[in-house]
Amino acid sequence: MPSITFVHPDGRAQRIDGGDGESAMQAATRHDVNGILAECGGNAMCATCHVYVDEDWLARLPAMGDDEDALLDGAAAERRANSRLSCQIKLAADLDGLVLNLPDRQL
Amino acid sequence: MSATSRTDSETPERSAPAGVPHLDVDPFSTEFFEDPHRIHDVLREAGPVVWLEKWGVYGVARYAEVHAVLNDPLTFCSSRGVGLSDFAKEKPWRPQSIILEADPPAHTRTRAVLSNVLSPTAMKGVREHFTAMAAAKVDELLARGSFDAVADLAEAYPLSVFPDAMGLKQEGRENLLPYASLVFNAFGPPNQLRQEAIERSAPHQAYVAAQCQRENLAPGGFGACIHARADAGDISAEEAPLLVRSLLSAGLDTTVNGIGAAMYCLARFPDQLARLRSDPTLARNAFEEAIRFESPVQTFFRTTTREVELAGHRIGEGEKVLMFLGAANRDPRRWENPDRYDVTRRTSGHVGFGSGIHMCVGQLLARLEGEVMLAAIARKVASIEISGPVKRRYNNTLRGLESLPIAISPA
Numbered sequence: 001m002p003s004i005t006f007v008h009p010d011g012r013a014q015r016i017d018g019g020d021g022e023s024a025m026q027a028a029t030r031h032d033v034n035g036i037l038a039e040c041g042g043n044a045m046c047a048t049c050h051v052y053v054d055e056d057w058l059a060r061l062p063a064m065g066d067d068e069d070a071l072l073d074g075a076a077a078e079r080r081a082n083s084r085l086s087c088q089i090k091l092a093a094d095l096d097g098l099v100l101n102l103p104d105r106q107l
Numbered sequence: 108m109s110a111t112s113r114t115d116s117e118t119p120e121r122s123a124p125a126g127v128p129h130l131d132v133d134p135f136s137t138e139f140f141e142d143p144h145r146i147h148d149v150l151r152e153a154g155p156v157v158w159l160e161k162w163g164v165y166g167v168a169r170y171a172e173v174h175a176v177l178n179d180p181l182t183f184c185s186s187r188g189v190g191l192s193d194f195a196k197e198k199p200w201r202p203q204s205i206i207l208e209a210d211p212p213a214h215t216r217t218r219a220v221l222s223n224v225l226s227p228t229a230m231k232g233v234r235e236h237f238t239a240m241a242a243a244k245v246d247e248l249l250a251r252g253s254f255d256a257v258a259d260l261a262e263a264y265p266l267s268v269f270p271d272a273m274g275l276k277q278e279g280r281e282n283l284l285p286y287a288s289l290v291f292n293a294f295g296p297p298n299q300l301r302q303e304a305i306e307r308s309a310p311h312q313a314y315v316a317a318q319c320q321r322e323n324l325a326p327g328g329f330g331a332c333i334h335a336r337a338d339a340g341d342i343s344a345e346e347a348p349l350l351v352r353s354l355l356s357a358g359l360d361t362t363v364n365g366i367g368a369a370m371y372c373l374a375r376f377p378d379q380l381a382r383l384r385s386d387p388t389l390a391r392n393a394f395e396e397a398i399r400f401e402s403p404v405q406t407f408f409r410t411t412t413r414e415v416e417l418a419g420h421r422i423g424e425g426e427k428v429l430m431f432l433g434a435a436n437r438d439p440r441r442w443e444n445p446d447r448y449d450v451t452r453r454t455s456g457h458v459g460f461g462s463g464i465h466m467c468v469g470q471l472l473a474r475l476e477g478e479v480m481l482a483a484i485a486r487k488v489a490s491i492e493i494s495g496p497v498k499r500r501y502n503n504t505l506r507g508l509e510s511l512p513i514a515i516s517p518a
Contacts (some may be wrong), residue, residue: 029455037457039395039474043466047227067222074227107391 002096006033006051009104013068018091024100025049025087035102042087047071049086054099058082061089077103123160127420128153133161133333134406134429135295140501143405144446147434153330155418162191162296162418164408164427168434170441170458172418176409176430178463183409184429185465186210190294190504191427200293200305201312205349205481207357207465212363214464219288220341221468224332230471234479237268241479245487249517253494256511257372261367264480269359269472273351274328275318282314287360290503294407311320329354354469362473364403365394366480372397373484374491374513379450384518387485393450398459400448402433405506407461432458433506485504489518 018027028036044067098100150168184501188194206217292304324330336348373380437445460467495512
C-alpha cells in the first residue's frame, strides 16, 4: 500500500497508509488528517482539499483537469505552481512516499 | 402547459421483478413525510435494492448503492427525468432542464458554465455582503425575542440575499418560493401534491420565464453572468434563459430548507449549540451536518439506459430507480451514530448535495449562506428554545418545516 506524508503548516509530518485506488483526499479523511476538509466528497467541486505537492513528486502526478485548474484559482489559500486538489491524486504503487504540504486554510 | 402523467391504476403495468424484496411503502405519502426515518430503516434492511410496488420503481436506500448510482450517469441517466415521469414516454411538465435533466456530453458544457458562475471566486465576491446581512438578521430577531424560524429566518434570510445576487427585479419575488415548491413537487408521482402544484402554477411559471430574459436581469448578478457566457460562445442565446431558470428553481427553496434544518437541529440539541458557541469556526460544519442529518433534498430518480446488475440484482433497461438520499446519509454501514447531530462530525462524503457529475452546482452558495447565518448565531445567541407547535411542510422531494416557533436570548 502506498504511504503518503502530509506536512502540516507548523511543520509536523503525518504519515498515513493509502489504499490502492483511493485518492490522497480519501486516505486523508479516512485517517482524520486535519486540514483536508473535502466538502464535496471528492467530486472536484469545492477546492477544500487543496495541497502543495512536494517538488520531487510534482512531475510524477497525473495531469491536471480543467475543473481542477479552475477550482484552484478560487482556493482559499494562495495558489502556487505546485498546487493540486488531493481528491484528484489517485494513489498507486508508484506514488509510495508521496509528500503533500497542507495550506494554512481551506476556507 | 398541462401535466401529462400516468394515473395510479396504469402504473403497475410492468411485471414485478423476482428476487428483489417488494415493499408497499409510499415514500410520497403524508405518513412518510411525518417520519421517514422508521421507513428508511425498513428500506435499508430489506436489501440493497428493493421494489416499490406503489409506483412500480426500484429503490436504493443504502449509502453504497446510492453513491454507486449517482456516480454512474451513463447507466443511470438523468435525461429521461430525475422524477418519476419518464421523458421517453411522457412529455415533461415544462421544457426539460438543460443541466439537471441532461447527460454527458450535453451536460458537460452547461455544467461548466454554471460552475464558473458559482465558483469559489464568485463566492468571495458576495461573502462580505452575505455575512453582514446574516448579522443584521440575527440582530433584528434578537430584538424580537420570539418568532417563526421558518418564515422569519430560514426563508427571510435567503430572500434577503439570493434574489439580489441573481439580479432580479423587486416586483414579483413572492413567486419564487411557490415556483420552487412546484418544481420539487413535480419530481414526485402523480399524487395530489403534484397535481395541485401544477394546476396552480401558471402565474409562477410566467413570472420565472420572464425573469430569465436578459433585459430583466441586473448587471453583475449571477443571471447576467450566465447571459454573458452566451456572448462568449460557451452556450447559445436560447440556452442562457434555461440556465437562469435552473438557478431560480434550485437556488432558493433548498437553502431555505437547509437553514431551517440547521435551526431545527440547534433548537433540539442544545449541547451542540453550546459546542458551536464555544467555537464559531464550526459554523460551516454545523450546517453541513444539518444537511446530512435532515437531508432537505430527500430523493431523486434515475432511469436505466441498459440492463445492469446492481448489488447482485438484474435491472432491465428503462427502469426508474429511486435514490433515498436521506436514508443513505444515515446508513449505519457508512456513519457512526448516524442519528446523532454532531457539529464536529467529519461529514465529507454525505450525499445531501448529491454526488458525481450532477452534484449540486450551487453547493458553495448554499454553504456560504448556511455558514454565515450559523456563525452569526454562534456569536450572538445564547439559547434557542422551541416555543410552540412544530408543523411539517409536505413536498414530494423537499423535507422541511412549515413552522418552527422559537425563542432566542442574546449572548
